[in-house]
Amino acid sequence: MRGFVNPLRQERPSGFPQRAALIKSWTRRALQLGNDAVVSVNELACAQPGCPPRQSVILVMTEGASPIKLAIHKGLMDVVEADILAEIDAFRISQQ
Numbered sequence: 235m236r237g238f239v240n241p242l243r244q245e246r247p248s249g250f251p252q253r254a255a256l257i258k259s260w261t262r263r264a265l266q267l268g269n270d271a272v273v274s275v276n277e278l279a280c281a282q283p284g285c286p287p288r289q290s291v292i293l294v295m296t297e298g299a300s301p302i303k304l305a306i307h308k309g310l311m312d313v314v315e316a317d318i319l320a321e322i323d324a325f326r327i328s329q330q
């Protein structure tokens with residue numbers, strides 16, 4: 235099957251797992267999460283008009299609390315710590 239391209243295979247740029255790990259640690263620090271909290275980071279397609287084609291979705295699961303979902307409308311490689319802090323602020327305001 236030389237030249238076969240699996241259409242389901244997602245292209246991951248080099249540094250992707252490292253970036254995902256960095257985003258997780260920024261999220262943990264910003265939310266002061268304990269070791270029991272689970273943070274998952276995924277890059278998903280985004281179909282919203284005016285958006286980049288990819289969005290980064292951070293899911294935080296802490297025992298005894300509602301899960302927190304943060305969606306940053308940028309590809310995972312473009313997310314910086316300030317994006318996470320802004321999204322956490324927006325989430326907190328929405329919960330008030």
Ligand SMILES: [Zn+2]
Nearest residue numbers: 280282285307
């Ligand atoms: Zn989007």
